[in-house]
Amino acid sequence: METWLPLLNTALIVISGIALLVGYFFIRQGNITNHRRAMLTATTFAALFLIVYVARFFLIDTKIFTGEGWARAVYYVILISHMILATVIAPLVLITLYRALTRQYPKHRRIARVTLPLWLYVVVTGWLVYLMLYQLSFTAT
Numbered sequence: 423m424e425t426w427l428p429l430l431n432t433a434l435i436v437i438s439g440i441a442l443l444v445g446y447f448f449i450r451q452g453n454i455t456n457h458r459r460a461m462l463t464a465t466t467f468a469a470l471f472l473i474v475y476v477a478r479f480f481l482i483d484t485k486i487f488t489g490e491g492w493a494r495a496v497y498y499v500i501l502i503s504h505m506i507l508a509t510v511i512a513p514l515v516l517i518t519l520y521r522a523l524t525r526q527y528p529k530h531r532r533i534a535r536v537t538l539p540l541w542l543y544v545v546v547t548g549w550l551v552y553l554m555l556y557q558l559s560f561t562a563t
């Protein structure tokens with residue numbers, strides 16, 4: 423199976439996470455213009471991630487984790503929490519963006535404080551799933 427596709431996918435999600443942190447930094451500085459740019463970049467990369475992810479899911483067999491013991495337990499806790507929160511985060515991001523772009527800033531800020539940490543959690547766990555599945559080798563203990 424192509425190994426560059428999971429790498430591309432992980433790169434897209436990690437870039438969205440970096441843009442998210444940069445965007446947070448900007449709003450803490452009071453720089454709304456750059457906050458807006460960074461957050462729209464983060465959303466674009468997250469959307470690209472989603473497109474590649476869905477295409478992969480339908481076109482290519484997904485890889486099954488073969489580790490055992492504690493590694494298997496950790497992997498599934500990370501994977502399942504990642505999948506649940508990735509589903510929750512999609513409407514949250516849209517609402518957060520909508521409130522910002524319609525200038526409902528206090529409401530935007532309120533929901534954004536939930537969206538941002540959840541989004542970062544999805545990014546970090548997505549990267550961990552990739553590492554555990556493709557880069558680290560776990561042998562049966």
Ligand code: HEM
Nearest residue numbers: 449454458461515518519522523527528531534535537538
């Ligand atoms: C989904 C993408 C976005 C996320 C995750 C996000 C995240 C955040 C967060 C966490 C805060 C609160 C910062 C704090 O605690 O002080 C905030 C505030 C703010 N954001 Fe965003 N943001 C996004 C998109 C945008 C966009 C597109 C704009 C367009 C102008 C924008 C404008 C603002 C403004 C003006 C504030 C300050 C609100 C206030 O202090 O009342 N944001 N954002």
